[in-house]
Amino acid sequence: MSSADCIFFKSRAECFSNSKLHALDRYWSINNSHPMHEQMHEIIEDILNTRGEKTIKESRLDLVRNFERSLSISTPMGRLSANIISFISCFVMSMVNSTKR
Secondary structure, rough: OOOHHHHHHHHOOOOOOHHHHHHHHHHHOOOOHHHHHHHHHHHHHHHHHHHHOOOHHHHHHHHHHHHHHHHHHHHHHHHHHHHHHHHHHHHHHHHHHHOOO
């Protein structure tokens, strides 16, 4: 896109509501097949960032970070609970086997 086209598109896009910009952000994140589409998407993201809104990329990054954080917390606890369950089941099985003799 030429610089005049970029300026024109940005001036038009700045008039859009936040909900319209978020819809365009979703659309361009999926249908990003041409360099001109990339430029348009970058303009939309820039406007959203200027307004203090989260883009699709930022929302996805937050989601991944939260997921990684929950895994780092739950993994040691999960292993501990699995070991406790394993110990209890082995204990119960040994008790059952000893009563059968």
